[in-house]
Amino acid sequence: MPVTNPEYRSIARKHLMQKKVCRKCSATNPLSAKKCRKCRSTELRMKRSNRK
Numbered sequence: 001m002p003v004t005n006p007e008y009r010s011i012a013r014k015h016l017m018q019k020k021v022c023r024k025c026s027a028t029n030p031l032s033a034k035k036c037r038k039c040r041s042t043e044l045r046m047k048r049s050n051r052k
């Protein structure tokens with residue numbers, strides 16, 4: 001279900017950005033996470049979804 005309201009869209013995008021993704025198992029973790037909650041890897045990267 002696509003979000004049409006631009007305000008909701010920006011909010012949703014912000015929330016999406018505030019995650020870290022594990023490089024090993026690609027699980028999403030909270031920004032505050034220092035370890036992956038799934039595999040406990042410390043190789044977390046910021047989630048980036050810059051679509052144009």
Ligand SMILES: [Zn+2]
Binds near residue numbers: 023036
């Ligand atoms: Zn992981």
